[in-house]
Amino acid sequence: xNKFYIILKYSFITLWTVFIVAPFLWAVSTSFxxxxxxxxKVTYIPWLDFEPTLEGWKVLIKSPARGGVDIVEPYxxxxxxxxxxxxxxxxxxxxxxYALSRFTFKVGFVRNNDITFFFISQRIMPPIVxxxxxxxxxxxxxxxxSLIGLVVVYIVLLMPIAVWIMVDFFNRVPKELDETALxxxxxxxQAFYKVVLPNSIPGLIVAxxxxxIFGWIDFFFAFILTFTEVQLLPVKVxxxxxxxxxxxxxxxxxxxxxxxxxxxxFVVERYLSKGNLSGALK
Amino acid sequence: MNFRHKFVFLxxxxxxxxxxxxxxxxxxxRLSLSGWNSYTPEMNFIGITNYIRLFTDDxxxxxxxxxxxxxxxxxxxxxxxxxxxxxxxxxxxxxxxxFFRVIFLIPMxxxxxxxxxxxxxxxxxxxxxxxxxxxxxxxxxxxxxSDPVIAKFTVIIVEVWQWTPFMxxxxxxxxxxxxxxxxxxxxxxxxxxxxKFVYVTFPLxxxxxxxxxxxxxxxxxKIMDTVFVLTSGGPGxxxxxxxxxxxxxxxxxxxxxxxxxxSFTYLVIMIISLTIIAKVLTKxxxxx
Numbered sequence: 343x344n345k346f347y348i349i350l351k352y353s354f355i356t357l358w359t360v361f362i363v364a365p366f367l368w369a370v371s372t373s374f375x376x377x378x379x380x381x382x383k384v385t386y387i388p389w390l391d392f393e394p395t396l397e398g399w400k401v402l403i404k405s406p407a408r409g410g411v412d413i414v415e416p417y418x419x420x421x422x423x424x425x426x427x428x429x430x431x432x433x434x435x436x437x438x439x440y441a442l443s444r445f446t447f448k449v450g451f452v453r454n455n456d457i458t459f460f461f462i463s464q465r466i467m468p469p470i471v472x473x474x475x476x477x478x479x480x481x482x483x484x485x486x487x488s489l490i491g492l493v494v495v496y497i498v499l500l501m502p503i504a505v506w507i508m509v510d511f512f513n514r515v516p517k518e519l520d521e522t523a524l525x526x527x528x529x530x531x532q533a534f535y536k537v538v539l540p541n542s543i544p545g546l547i548v549a550x551x552x553x554x555i556f557g558w559i560d561f562f563f564a565f566i567l568t569f570t571e572v573q574l575l576p577v578k579v580x581x582x583x584x585x586x587x588x589x590x591x592x593x594x595x596x597x598x599x600x601x602x603x604x605x606x607x608f609v610v611e612r613y614l615s616k617g618n619l620s621g622a623l624k
Numbered sequence: 625m626n627f628r629h630k631f632v633f634l635x636x637x638x639x640x641x642x643x644x645x646x647x648x649x650x651x652x653x654r655l656s657l658s659g660w661n662s663y664t665p666e667m668n669f670i671g672i673t674n675y676i677r678l679f680t681d682d683x684x685x686x687x688x689x690x691x692x693x694x695x696x697x698x699x700x701x702x703x704x705x706x707x708x709x710x711x712x713x714x715x716x717x718x719x720x721x722x723f724f725r726v727i728f729l730i731p732m733x734x735x736x737x738x739x740x741x742x743x744x745x746x747x748x749x750x751x752x753x754x755x756x757x758x759x760x761x762x763x764x765x766x767x768x769x770s771d772p773v774i775a776k777f778t779v780i781i782v783e784v785w786q787w788t789p790f791m792x793x794x795x796x797x798x799x800x801x802x803x804x805x806x807x808x809x810x811x812x813x814x815x816x817x818x819x820k821f822v823y824v825t826f827p828l829x830x831x832x833x834x835x836x837x838x839x840x841x842x843x844x845x846k847i848m849d850t851v852f853v854l855t856s857g858g859p860g861x862x863x864x865x866x867x868x869x870x871x872x873x874x875x876x877x878x879x880x881x882x883x884x885x886x887s888f889t890y891l892v893i894m895i896i897s898l899t900i901i902a903k904v905l906t907k908x909x910x911x912x
Contacts, residue, residue: 347817463895474655474880599735614796
């Protein structure tokens with residue numbers, strides 16, 4: 343029984359690992375191919391199955407005029423939009439979460455939980471519902487196809503995440519901490535800034551990581567609200583997809599686009615093992 | 625503590641969010657009562673004509689809605705089962721524990737549309753590796769993307785690949801935060817691992833499970849990226865979800881007024897059904 347279970351367990355883990363890794367291996371292999379080795383028959387292993395070339399990777403840094411893809415500008419656009427929106431969401435979300443965790447609000451029938459729920463419930467909003475009015479709204483004020491327009495929209499996507507994680511986190515930071523600071527003569531802002539905030543670094547890091555993940559992987563808003571002036575990474579890569587399937591440059595650009603966040607997986611695992619995430623994600 | 629301070633903390637976030645959202649919502653409701661399309665791009669008033677059209681003469685929307693329900697519920701159930709199994713397996717000491725944990729997390733860090741682009745080449749019916757490998761063991765080529773039934777399962781496979789890690793993360797974080805005492809008690813009583821799971825682990829995990837399932841259902845109800853790249857809703861309308869249908873009506877055919885009607889109805893249905901699901905799940909899983 344026990345032995346059977348162990349065999350079952352390891353085969354399941356191995357199988358799942360293969361499933362997860364398969365598309366990455368395929369993409370790596372494809373990125374070194376050329377027209378011949380993609381279109382004649384299915385090939386897998388470089389040198390053995392096909393002669394590898396660097397064409398797919400070289401195209402990434404060439405300008406479009408010379409037949410390249412030019413992924414550099416979308417890359418920086420994506421980084422800018424994700425980081426700016428995450429930063430604003432974290433700052434505003436943390437302040438709001440602190441208020442919701444420490445003070446009691448009572449306006450009519452609205453209590454703390456209702457306000458928290460209001461923040462979090464914004465995630466229910468399907469992107470398509472927002473994108474049509476945003477499309478018209480941003481074009482009226484001339485922010486369609488601009489970075490600022492995107493940042494504004496991304497705040498709606500990310501602030502709920504920041505509030506969700508930080509409310510739970512502050513609930514576990516003992517209240518005595520701020521009370522002592524207040525008795526020592528701090529005003530509430532100093533107590534928050536000097537005492538509570540330094541003790542909330544793990545929570546802030548987790549919230550920040552989640553904001554960055556969900557900002558970086560968004561496609562739909564970027565797809566609808568930008569055209570030519572500003573292009574974000576996912577839109578750029580998907581646009582490649584619709585042309586005549588140069589699979590090698592497609593794979594290379596896809597790998598380059600997903601690479602930075604894979605580092606986040608290591609950070610998340612570290613926090614998980616140290617037990618810091620357990621509370622923050624409940 | 626001074627009364628006014630709490631508002632200084634809360635209001636910036638609250639007002640920024642309301643400020644960004646209030647216009648789109650009011651605008652959507654107003655737009656849904658207009659006949660705005662590419663011929664008459666103006667905010668006229670046609671009453672509830674759009675709503676009548678939706679409820680009496682648009683089976684395609686309701687079909688796309690049921691398809692969405694099927695896709696999101698089945699992917700979330702699969703993600704929950706697999707995610708829970710994986711979390712249980714790497715919860716306690718096993719070899720290369722941290723390595724497997726990282727591997728299991730990676731898909732959720734990758735951009736869904738971009739990975740779907742890769743999956744599309746993976747599932748390609750003549751040049752993709754999957755049909756080729758299956759062919760080597762004697763399986764006939766499978767029409768992953770052009771058969772109306774199989775295409776749905778292809779979407780499910782990609783969604784499960786993409787989002788099981790999120791479920792895994794939430795459940796593993798939950799498992800790691802469980803108290804030790806109940807497990808000690810069960811061990812002293814000599815309970816088998818199966819009984820330990822049924823009577824200790826699972827009940828303790830119930831609140832966390834509910835939270836994880838609801839979060840995933842909310843996110844899964846927005847399935848759009850995958851479908852958009854993988855099948856574009858096709859073949860025919862076989863994988864078209866509500867969001868995708870609204871997108872076609874609004875931003876391809878420019879029937880903005882009608883698309884707003886669809887959006888608003890869809891949003892109301894989503895809020896009601898997710899609330900009901902949350903209530904039912906809580907009742908089912910937490911027994912006093």
